[in-house]
Amino acid sequence: MSENEFQEYDENLMALLEGVWGEGFMSPGGVDEVDRYLEGIGLDGQTVLDIGCGLGGVDIHLVRQHGAAKVTGIDIEPALIERCRMLADKYGIGERTDFVCVEPGPLPFDDLSFGIVTSKDSIIHIADKHELARDVFRVLEPGGWFVASDWLAGYEGEPSEEMRQYLVAEGLDFGLASAATYVDALQSAGFTDVATVDRNEWYRDQARVERDAMGGALYDGLASQVGREFLEHEIEVWDKMIVALDQGQLRPTHLRGRKPGHRS
């Protein structure tokens, strides 16, 4: 287990995100969005690695609804790993999941360990997309898919002033990169069938629904959990995020690529 003491996603933020995005989720769209980025990829009987498993909602879904034989979720925060284990136990799938706290850096797995590598909105925290793509390629079996969603930059170089203000308000350790960077990282690592689906338009609308709920139907419940001050701050973050989405600076995107070859 990591000795990482820094908790970027603290209790309040976890409660807020789960309150807005649903049980086990720290990213938008819930299981519907997971199903969308997995479309056409069979997980039945597969061994899956989930990079940045957060609260475990994705992993539970992959086992329960997609028939994954085994899902290994990794994260850098011990408190989140603990929460994942609790969620897996709640749904009685502890034996088909494994949650591992890792240090940022190379994936601590042997070559060819997984049939599928997935990630939902977590690679944003990993600065070097090329290094990560090479490492994902290494741990995948031939014929295996990398299939993910992430928050991408709609710009090369410097963000707009409004995007910069959003990133400062969010206060998370974002390492945004453009779709061109992700595609280059995947292709350079050896992936074929590399494809991206831009979800900016969807999230532009969805973020407004979330923001309205935070200021309306969800307000009292969230305020009693995380306090009014924190909730008001997060509503401001959402307002700034909506501007960044409208400008096209922030672009949630689905990503995929296949490792050439056939499974033995």
Ligand SMILES: C[S@@+](CC[C@H](N)C(=O)[O-])C[C@H]1O[C@@H](n2cnc3c(N)ncnc32)[C@H](O)[C@@H]1O
């Ligand atoms: C926005 S959350 C998404 C969590 C989850 N995938 C979901 O969609 O609910 C990003 C997660 O990535 C994790 N993370 C950050 N850097 C990481 C790294 N180098 N390796 C693995 N996970 C990381 C964070 O701790 C956090 O749980």
